Structure formats: structure tokens, C-alpha cells
Amino acid sequence: SAVISQKPSRDICQRGTSLTIQCQVDSQVTMMFWYRQQPGQSLTLIATANQGSEATYESGFVIDKFPISRPNLTFSTLTVSNMSPEDSSIYLCSVVLAAGELFFGEGSRLTVL
Amino acid sequence: SQQGEEDPQALSIQEGENATMNCSYKTSINNLQWYRQNSGRGLVHLILIRSNEREKHSGRLRVTLDTSKKSSSLLITASRAADTASYFCATDEGSGGSNYKLTFGKGTLLTVNP
Numbered sequence: 001s002a003v004i005s006q007k008p009s010r011d012i013c014q015r016g017t018s019l020t021i022q023c024q025v026d027s028q029v030t031m032m033f034w035y036r037q038q039p040g041q042s043l044t045l046i047a048t049a050n051q052g053s054e055a056t057y058e059s060g061f062v063i064d065k066f067p068i069s070r071p072n073l074t075f076s077t078l079t080v081s082n083m084s085p086e087d088s089s090i091y092l093c094s095v096v097l098a099a100g101e102l103f104f105g106e107g108s109r110l111t112v113l
Numbered sequence: 114s115q116q117g118e119e120d121p122q123a124l125s126i127q128e129g130e131n132a133t134m135n136c137s138y139k140t141s142i143n144n145l146q147w148y149r150q151n152s153g154r155g156l157v158h159l160i161l162i163r164s165n166e167r168e169k170h171s172g173r174l175r176v177t178l179d180t181s182k183k184s185s186s187l188l189i190t191a192s193r194a195a196d197t198a199s200y201f202c203a204t205d206e207g208s209g210g211s212n213y214k215l216t217f218g219k220g221t222l223l224t225v226n227p
Contacts, residue, residue, distance in 0.1 A: 004155075031213060042201060043156070043217040092155060096213055100144055100205060104155035 002027055006093050006105035013083055013112050020079045021108045023093030028073035033102070034066070037090040046091075049076045083112045118218050119202055125224040132189045134221040136202030137182075143205045145178055146215070147187050150199045159187075159200075192225045199223070 003026040013019050023032065031050055035043040046066055047055040055068040069077045080087050090107040097103065119136050126132050136145070144163045148156040162169045162178045162185065169176045175188040189196055201220045205213065 033215075035217075042219045045214065045216070048214075090153060094156075096215075099161065100213075101146060101158040101161050102148075102156070102203075102215055103158065106155040107153070109153065 002029065002095055002097060002103040004093055004095065004103055004105035006108050008108055009106060010109040011111070013110065015084055015112060017083055018079055018081045019083065019110060020077050021091050021093070021110075023076045023078070023105055025074045025095055029095040029097075030073070031096050032070065032076045033094045033096070034068065034076075034078045035092040035094060037092060037107070039088070043092065046078070080110065083110075085112045088112045119200070119221045121221060122219070123222045123224070125226065126192055128192060128194055128225055128227050130192055130225075132192050132196070132223055132225070134187045134200050134202075134223070136185045136187070136218055138185075138202075138204050138218075139183065140204075140206050142180075145176075145185050146203045146205070147174075147176060147185075148201045148203060148217075150201065150220075152198070156201065189223075192223075194225050194227045197223060197225045 005024045007022045034046040036046050037043050045058050046061045047057045049055045049068050049070040051070045051073050067079045088111050090109050092107045093105040094102045144161050146161045147159040150156045160171050160176050162176050173190045178185045199220045199222050201217050203215045203217045205215050
């Protein structure tokens with residue numbers, strides 16, 4: 001298993017500002033994933049973050065809007081840039097272990113006014 | 114794009130009853146997984162079933178997989194109020210390694226009434 005800590009757990013932000021979410025894992029992992037869960041919806045993969053390379057973004061998500069850093073094998077950040085109310089969501093960090101299952105952080109609940 | 118589709122969208126039962134949730138998907142998969150999410154929190158992995166498996170058990174959970182019908186079911190027996198949560202199926206359709214990708218369905222909201 002893995003223990004994943006996300007910060008902040010929740011925040012209320014003003015339109016046009018940016019927020020950086022941190023994800024810390026208690027063990028070294030190759031692949032980290034960032035998901036978005038809009039209110040009442042399922043999870044949508046934003047990007048895959050591998051250490052030492054650029055993040056791979058899914059269709060509909062771009063680096064300018066969601067820049068990601070992955071400085072080492074235990075840490076990653078996701079920035080939500082130039083926020084609008086449509087960005088109000090839970091953002092979840094996750095890692096995959098050898099058996100193929102994902103472990104998730106508790107999520108960062110973002111409200112944009 | 115959405116791969117898994119759960120039904121029903123919502124299910125309300127009494128404590129002690131069994132709960133069955135279904136998941137259908139569209140493309141070939143390596144494995145199918147079920148997750149639970151308690152009210153706006155992180156997801157918890159429940160069970161993984163590989164494409165060459167037909168049934169798997171874990172405690173009060175039983176998962177079946179029918180690759181010919183591209184469907185799976187999750188059965189929770191003798192439900193408890195603490196089982197109240199949203200349940201998601203997720204499919205791994207990647208080619209493995211760095212191409213790992215898990216796609217989640219829309220989820221079933223299960224309410225177990227005491």
C-alpha cells in the first residue's frame with residue numbers, strides 16, 4: 001500500500017487566481033496521476049506525471065492551464081491556473097502499485113468564486 | 114471518454130440486505146477494478162479482477178466479470194450502514210508499463226438504511 005498526503009484539503013479561491021496542490025507519497029513511485037472530479041461526477045484523468053519527463057496530458061487538458069511538476073519520486077504538484085467557477089472540483093492525486101491498483105490521496109476540494 | 118457505465122445510478126437498501134451494482138464497458142481491458150468513495154473523499158480500492166478471471170471474492174464482496182458481454186457486477190452481502198458510499202468501476206485498457214491508464218465509470222450511490 002501507499003500513504004498519500006495532499007495539501008490543501010480544501011480552499012476557496014477568487015476567479016483569475018492560481019492554486020498549487022501538493023501531493024506527497026510515503027514511498028518512491030514511478031507514475032503519479034492527477035484526476036479531477038467535478039461535483040456529482042466521476043473521475044477524469046488530467047495527466048500522468050513521471051519523474052524526469054514532461055507530464056502527459058489527456059484530451060481536453062493543457063499544460064498552460066494545469067502545469068505539473070514532478071521533481072522526485074515521492075512528490076508532485078498540480079497548479080490550477082487562472083481559475084474560473086468551472087474549475088470548482090475535487091482534485092485527486094494517485095499512484096499505481098505493482099498489482100495495478102490505484103491508491104488515492106484524500107483530495108483537494110477547490111471552490112472558485 | 115467514459116469507459117465504464119454503472120447501473121443503477123442510485124440504490125437504497127435496508128441493512129442486512131445484499132446490494133448488486135453492475136458495470137458495462139466498451140473496449141478490451143487488462144483488468145477491471147472497483148473502488149469506494151465516501152462522501153467527497155479519496156477513493157479506496159476494493160478489488161481487482163483480471164480479464165482472464167471470472168469471479169473473485171474479498172470478505173463480503175463478490176465480483177464477477179463477463180468479457181463476452183463486457184460487463185462486471187459487484188455484490189455486497191449483508192450490507193451495513195457503513196457501506197453507504199459511491200462505488201465506481203474502473204477499467205485498465207492500456208498496453209501496460211508507461212501506458213497505464215485507468216478510466217472510471219459514473220458510479221453508483223449506495224445508501225444502506227439502518
